[in-house]
Amino acid sequence: MASNILSIGQSALAAAQIGISTTGNNIANASTPGYSRETVLQTEATPQTFGFGSLGNGVNVTTIQRSYSNFIGTQVNATQASKSSMDSYYSQVQQIDNMLGDSTSGLSPAMQSFFAGVQTVSADPSSISSRQALLSNAQSMTSEFQSMGQQLVQINQGVNTQITNSVATINTIAGQIAQLNSTILSVQGGSASGQPPNDLMDQRDQLITQLNQQIKATVVQQDNGQYNVFIGNGQPLVMGQQATALTTVSSPTNPAETDVAYNSGGKSIVLNGNTLSGGQLGGLLEFRSQSLDPAQNSLGLTAIGLGTAFNNQQVLGQDLNGTLGTNLFTVGTPSVQSSTANTGTGNLTAQITNVSALTASDYQLSYNGTNYTMTPVSGGAATTFATFPQTIDGVTYNMSGTPAAGDSFLVRPTANGATGFGVAITDPAKIAAAAPIVTSAATDSPVMTSNSATNTGTGQISAASIGSNPVSPLTAPVTLTYSSASNTLSGFPATQAVSVTSNGTTTTFAAGTPVTYTSGATISFEGTSFSISGAPANNDSFNLTNGGTGQISSGSVSASYLSSPLTAPLTLTYASASNTLSGFPSAQAVTVTDNGASTTYAAGTPVVYTPGATVSFGGISFTINGTLVNNDTFTVGPNTGGVGDNRNALLMGNLQNANTLFGGTANFQGAYSQMVSSVAGKTNELNVTSTAEGATLTSMQNAQQSVSGVNLDEEASNLLQYQQAYQAAGKLMQVASQLFSVILNLGN
């Protein structure tokens, strides 16, 4: 009996010892990441059966169990993947957000200073110092664009490095999981029913959580207890004891960007970034495609838009040296990349032809052997076509060589816009502030005409000279009629006295009386002087009419002017009989646009005069207004010596507020604001969602901790419990020993 008591005591002592050790281990690992609290599972030892019943045989420790919930673990990991992704996206996009900063520094004030510089030139176009200031402002503005563009390039390089690091971490973790799969299996004796290696299982689950910090991973537990791990669209990462190594490669269509790939049969296969979601890696890839590339493109679009619009105006102007303007800015060109997987010889080229139609998207061109399909990377309708050249969203494409079916190309129309933005001229005189043409009108002298159609005599009326005020305009046209009977002229204004001066002698005729005709004498009234000479016949008449009131606008030129600029002034002469203007260049057709309706006159033909209509030829446009009289002339000529001309500078200044981008809906500042608002919106959104996801993660982790975490108070109470159990077991053994002594001492 006593030996039974002793063995019971011993089993109790052992169980209590195991309990104290387990509690001690729990206390020791209270702050070990991934540690699951362990408890001792003990059962009653098989009793001995006697006549009086079954007698207990002590206690058996069956196993040490870890408290771990797979269900909660899966939830924690999924939330962890999503939270890590947001955190990584957030910390990246914050860099851009910080770079954009506030409105008092950075790009926006630089653009405003640049346009202020344009206005200063327009206020004083011949001043070299104001021109120099404009060039300096242009330089600061392009530097600002370049520096921002460069920062985005650096952020991209940082993303590449982090992708590489993340992939390395994933590979390490995957290798460790595969290793643990193998060890756990062997420790458990090849089946899931063996004694669990709690520490190894904790480590493996902790590795799964760490893996989810890098990328969203799905775990499928096998019957033998091994974990199979999948990422992306079911791409296996760990299969039992085998881990697939991921690699990083330069993107086949964009060498500046690092992509994730895996090796299969000696070939590296690139994983589509869109499918690799979750975790730090997923966040980096999403940031790159959703925020970094668009930001780079938007910034580039603003730079290209500004540079191109300005250059287009600059080349239409004339510089201080009197020569036509040349580009003020160098503008970034589209980046075109053939996929490294291409097998054909096709070489795609892209040129920006319409900045207004540009978008901030990249484009993927693919060829199926018959047709080409151009797909905007950021979404939107694809365009399918069979031949080049092709213009899509403001970019004109051409293909040389022969592409093969399956070939693809990546076009980034505006990605280089910011980094490629520069100032092309250094000579301040080359700012084309002036317009290349000047116009003038010679129309305000009164006009004398003999009615040659009806006159039969030889009387001629001279050109008038203007004397006193008011002379022009005459209150009404005057027609003088000769009467041979009285040798007089009549028809003078009834209220005006007329003086006739001949050989120094002046005779004055009262208002309303006929005036005696003297050949060659100077006739003056109302300040207008003229003479009639010769021998008029009876009833011959002479007209005296106002000069025209014709005005010509200062004119403007379009790009087509540049191919045939004026070399000498052109004089347009009005013929009243046909109501036409003639004198246009003999080789150029003339278009007259009135209220939106255009009429084109063949080269060399007279052009019907329409007051207020826009007259255009050879890239020159102007309007003529007012009443014209016969032989009125207008001059359109090259602008020589017009150093004070600021017409082109005014047009350049107007670009600041002109909606030249996004199909005529945004000015440069507006396009930039859209980019700021989009980056800021995403940053703000991530701040909010990442905080919310953080709260979810915390509550998931709390649930996990509630199952698996160590509570020291609980362990303290367990410790006391096992301590007392141990003491009690010891006491039991002491009792057994004393009982044994009683028997031994019986004989004494």
Added chain:
Amino acid sequence: MRISTSMIYSQGGSQISNLQNAVINSQQHISADSSILTPADNPAAAAQVLNVAQMQSMNNQFATNRQAAENSLNMTGSALSSVTTLLQSAHTLVISAGDPTLSASDRSVLAVQARNDFNSMLALANATDGTGNYLFGGYHTATPPFVQTSTVVGTTTVTGAQYEGDQGQRQLEVGNNQQIAVSASGSAIFQSGGQDIFKTLDSLATLLATPSLSNAALTAGLSAASDGITQTLNKVLTASTTAGASLQQLSALDTTGTSLDVQYAQNLNSLQGLDYAKAISQLTQETTTLQAAQQSFVKISNLSLFNYIP
């Protein structure tokens, strides 16, 4: 729910860290006096700030342009008023030359004066602004617009002036889509159509210098001179009136511009300005919460059953 000991520490720590972030963020807003530190603080307002700032900057630029326009117009106006004075004195000369009691030598004195008037007129027509740009040359601001000519007709030398400028008028952007002409073409004022003040003054000087002159010829010549002067005077007055009207328009635009500036400043303030009272009370609340969190954390972390196990 079971609470694990590490939860107490990790949550206590992260809560305190969040509160510290909030306190620092509030402090940064207060020290920067702005509700927008980075655009993410208020994306819509940040974009709007950029647009309003551009409008404000343009508005300021228009004010600068108006100043330049005002200077140019004042410069032109003052040159034109000198021209007016000169024309009026020439007119007085014409009237006094009509006095039949004057002798030929008396008239020759007046002839010298008329010749001087010609030279003064040429100088005024070639007036420059403060920076050496010619006022009346149209776009030709670097070279004198009027060049003296002299041609010999029979026995007399006729002196005149040839206009070498153009009919260009410099405009300045003085308001949103509002341009104003700030220069006048000299040809429109001094020589246009049949009117030529230089020819008039030259003829007058030549007439008065002629030793023997019939009364009729004198009267006719003086009448022509008077006509010519009056006509130019009218052109000058028209140009001065135009300049005056432009100056008035500028002053009206100045008023609008100033009130727009105030409006933009108010817009900017409402978009990115900081409500100090609110910000400081928020900071106070956050610091109080932080202190409470720190104190309670220390208290909770001190609670342990082990403290009572001997």
